[in-house]
Amino acid sequence: MSDKTIFERDPAADPKRQEINPLLKLALELGPLLVFFFANSRGEWIAEKLPALASLGGPIFIATALFMVATGVALLASWLLTRTLPIMPLVSGIVVFVFGALTLFLQNETFIKMKPTIVNALFAAVLLGGLAFGKSLLGYVFDSAFKLDAGGWRKLTLRWGLFFIFLAVANEVVWRTFSTDTWVAFKVWGIMPITIIFTMSQMPLIMRHTVDDSRADS
DSSP: OOOOOSBOOOTTTOTTSOOOOHHHHHHHHHHHHHHHHHHHHTHHHHHHHOHHHHTTOSHHHHHHHHHHHHHHHHHHHHHHHHSSBOHHHHHHHHHHHHHHHHHHHHTOTHHHHHHHHHHHHHHHHHHHHHHHTTOOOTTTTSTTSOOBOHHHHHHHHHHHHHHHHHHHHHHHHHHHHSOHHHHHHIIIIIHHHHHHHHHHHTHHHHHHHBOOHHHHHO
């Protein structure tokens, strides 16, 4: 059987796999969100310039359609660059396609607003569920950036699982309490800074549990 797979593998299992430049990887992950924000804020202008999109509905529906397209382009770019698909963006993309299609078909923006809740709750369930069985899946998230001991991975997995629960709850509060424009702004300009701050706050734990290459390979 061939050892090739369409999915991104754990770095420990495939140390020679092709890497994406970190800035390019960030652009592929953040790009669709920026498209979503721009399309929602300039929805009427887009509909005027591209009348075919006007039939989709208001700005949020145009933004949803373009978000789906941009997500597909980002996943395709990842495949063309590495011949693999990153697990977490793929899961997020599937939810985007499903809930985006429901949003457009039913003309109900609730579905796309619930997408971050579903994705973050799913990630939390996977990480915490894996932890319950003694497995850490953060190798797929943090790529080959860190080499931690078993205790470090367990602690980091727990913290990220709880953080994803926090993001799911925050999304529910914002979309149910504030306007659509506020929710879109929070989704693009709120979630990313919060995630960066949380990631940086984990550096002391990472430094404490980092092992050198000779120990990691032994």
